[in-house]
Amino acid sequence: MSLAARPGNFGSRFHNHLYESLGLDYVYKAFTTEDLNGAVAGIRALGIRGCAISMPFKEAVIPLLDALEPSARAIDSVNTIVNDQGQLTGYNTDYIAVRSLLANEQLSSDTAFVLRGSGGMAKAVAAALRDEGLGNGTIVSRNESAGRALARSYGFEWQSFDAIETSATLLINATPLGMTGAQAAALPFSERAIASCELSFDVVALPPETPFIQRARELGKRVILGSDVAVIQALEQFVLYTGVRPTPELIRAAADFARLPSKLESH
Secondary structure (H helix, E strand, O other): OOOOOOOOHHHHHHHHHHHHHHHOOOOOOOOOOOOHHHHHHHHHHHHOOOOEOOOOOOOOOOHHHHEOOHHHHOOOOOOOEEEEOOEEEEEEEHHHHHHHHHHHHOOOOOOOOEEEOHHHHHHHHHHHHHHOOOOOEEEEOOOOOOEEEEEEHHHOOOOOOOEEEEEEEEEEOOOOOOOOOOOOOOOOOHHHHHOOOEEEOOOOOOOOOHHOOOOOOOOOOOOEEEHHHHHHHHHHHHHHOOOHOHHHHHHHHHHHHHHHOOOOOOO
């Protein structure tokens, strides 16, 4: 299962496609909730094997768990719960996904970047940037206390959004801006900032082509998609839940299926 403020169908389609392909007796279902305590208690009481955790629950869920795996503890953010006979352990597969995608870009250690956001996903991105050796970075957030704390934790600078400089090589959005819903048309950075960067990275998975990514493509920039983050982190969740690592062919097939528009979305 998964818990999110705005449940999508990517995770459900990805996991369920793999379960069916591999003949595994699992089912994945997405939910939203206004009672996080009750939802987590239900995971334990009903023997649900695991749960993906999305915004805005990635930090709030921590006190409700029995243990944290080292990556989740270091980042103080959870995106996956695994239930082992009533013992709930928190993991963070976002970090694994983001670091893998950054490593593919082979960025130099002096690459200037701006990361917008200060929540759970921003923490995973900041940790991955640091661990890839990138130290020339600025955190931008509307929440000054959270933004300053995140920047301080990872050795970066902080700026308010209104004072943001526009000379960064890498721009990363780790906020819901551009996600389907009320903020669907929003850009996380100014046109000038996008025009001056070389690489644009949006962690928003739905829609895969956010306004930020669309504008970056129009300007000829390299891009990293949130849907790619979603595939890698979902795969690592799948392995945690089942103990099975699918073949690359099965992973590609599940990702392609998950990206297809549903019947509801096509009407």
